[in-house]
Amino acid sequence: MTRIAIIAGSTRTHRRGKAVADWTFTTARRVAPEGVDVELVDLAGFDLPVLDEPASGAWGIYAHEHTRRWSEAIAAVDGYVLVTPEYNHGVPGPLKNAIDYLYYEWNHKAVGFVGYGVNGGVRAVEQLRQIAAELKLADVAAQVALNTFTDFDYTGVDITEPTVTGVFTPDDRHAGDLAKLLDEVTVWSRALAPVRAQTPESDER
Known part of the structure; x- marks a missing residue:
């Protein structure tokens, strides 16, 4: 069984990201290749502070329980789909911060991206x-x-209200885009499995 994690990469209180991640998860369960187990990992549920580990993630030595919990969630799967907004022309801070907590847990796996924003x-x-x-x-x-x-x-809502997110109503074509993405993530995750098997964490560190 190939395990793919859908990671909701936004933590803002009033966020569109949860609706997008939920759609990605439910659609992925329907269109994923045979033999793929899809799970949803919500970054907001980990309460990661601004990186506070005394050593770089490349050492794999974690002082804090929140880091160990995050490490276990990321290490347990074979590939990822990162659901990300675009903030100020780039990656949202909480997602980059979460990525930087770890290193070996990400290695030799595959990743695809679901982005949302004005562009x-x-x-x-x-x-x-x-x-x-x-x-x-x-x-x-x-x-x-x-x-x-x-x-x-945004029908029937006041779009000048700063917390308005609207109702997520993705075009039907996006399901096909996601299916193609999952096909590619699955192929690469499986192709890299022998590499992961040859480089156990204990040998890398």
Whole structure:
């Protein structure tokens, strides 16, 4: 069984990210390749402070329980789908912070991206691709780009209210984009399994 985690990468109180991640999870369960187990990991549930470990994640020595809990969730799966908003032309701080807590847990796995924002979150995704390379993550070409104007319905709501998120109503084509993404993440996650098996954490550190 190949395990893929859908990671909700936004922690803001009034966020669109939970609706997007929930859709990604439920759709993924329907369109994922045979033999894939999909699970939802919500970053907001880990309450990670600004990185407070005394040593770099590359050492794999964790002083805090919140880090160990996060490490266990990330280490347990074979690949990832990161659901990310775009904040100020880039990756949201909480997601980058969470990524930086760990190192070996990410290695030799595959990752795909579901971005959302005014421009589909594409600039945040491009930054995440650069980060993925440093973490020895194989990022796949297929991605899902969701627009906060066309993929959300604001009918009957006051759009001047600062906490309004609208109702997530993604275009049908995005399910096909997600299916392609999951196919690629699955292929690469399985292809890298022998590499993971040959480089156990105890030998890497």
